[in-house]
Amino acid sequence: MRDHETGGHRARKRFGQNFLSDPNIIRRIIDAIRPQPGDVMVEIGPGLGAMTAPLIERLGHLHVVEIDRDLIARLRETWTPDRITIHEGDALKFDFGSLADGPPGGEGRRLRIVGNLPYNISTPILFHLAEFAAGVKDMTFMLQKEVVMRMVAEPGTEEYGRLSVMLQYRFRMGRLFDVPPGAFRPAPKVMSSIVRMVPLPAEQLGATDEDLFGRIVTAAFGQRRKTLKNTLREFMDDVDFVAVGLDSGLRGERLSMADFVAIANHCAVRHRPAALPVRPDA
Template identity: 85%
Template sequence: MHDFDTDGHRARKRFGQNFLSDPNIIRKIIDGIRPQPGELMVEIGPGLGAMTDPLIERLGHLHVVEIDRDLIARLHERYTPAQLTVHEGDALKFDFGSLCAGEEGGVGPRLRIVGNLPYNISTPILFHLAGFADQVKDMTFMLQKEVVMRMVAEPGTEEYGRLSVMLQYRFRMGRLFDVPPGAFRPAPKVMSSIVRMAPLPAEQLGARDEALLGRIVAAAFGQRRKTLRNTLREFIDDAGLQALGIDPGLRGEKLSVEQYVAIANACAGREG
């Protein structure tokens, strides 16, 4: 059988479902999130409610985004509308900014996003969520450890890549702790990790054209074995790189986030 029955619900492979079941790990995650009464928070993929219960207990009210209709029916049975607002659908297409509409008072971004993200869509959902960074206070996620290591990787390491650069450009990243496979039902074949992402202030970002930065970073890591001289040829020449103090013979993984921003700004200057 390709699905796994847990608490009367079959974990569906197509939704990447693995349900957190270890009470000590759940407590540790909630303590790491530190939800405060009245905060605006959304949980992605609440599943069987392992984190939903303690979140509602501390917050009073929680938003959730869930795609599985069976789980949605269970959530409606278990919680009142005063406790829980369910947004049915795909988190990859959900407008997280809509949760902030009509919010009264408070200074700065208020939305907090949490969740045990499905491993099969982890990278696209992180890029989707990055688009709402200016409305977000922080995000705390459980992901496959391998993905988290890429998110927090430093230049010059094997894990450092497009995901590292684009997320570190926009967020202050921190890996909190690891979660073993045995904490889930069914147990995944991989170790998980908890990561926190706090958006950086707009004045710290620095890229004149973020879309151009994204294209340059994608090109630099598109063929990892090739040097910048080859991968960035359509954007900047050797002389342009050298003017920025960057060796054209380097590979993409050697450059810092700041150096990518410098290249993008030099290119944006020429285009402008």
């Protein structure tokens, strides 16, 4: 790759940099995001600013999270602080909740998150972002198509797994359209897709113990060829499977997200520690 292919900036593999350059694709993505003046929006990995420029034009002001110091310098040369707020650092460690904080005693602002996510760390970023779902209005990302297919996969399909269940538990997912390798510089070796994630209302999140829910989902997909009787033996016995109405001979990929919630809630009640006796003189 020659430097001038990306405006003089050499894409760094360790940051998973592939810069979007097709104006038609950029326009289509921005139209899908539908940025509105007054939106509190943050772009992860603005890179050379292909999406940054039209976002700022429509929003007036944009937050960005960028780790590459050379790109940060370019952003500062291009836009003034009243147009862009640059958060220098790793998106995996960034507190996105800080941007959704409202005034003391008031309601928080609903954050919108967008970006061309680095493909080499896409799954960890998605799980990190899920932690801030309560303060988010929506998220629109470009990711490797293979990852997006796993995110939106249905039970019983090859792509269905832990990522599918954990994200669909917290978000309404939608794959919008594909982006070919030729839309980037340098061109990746894979097809990309645009995905939208809209947080579900708190009342629809049925797990009474979300940490337990996560551990059960992880265990169920830890050894995909084994049945639930084996993968969930730490949590369930034959009586438990009968109680929740599930066949222990199934594999995790056959269970719906609602099935996993039912298992987790059953286990939360069954394994809840007994209340300590109250002393008479307490």
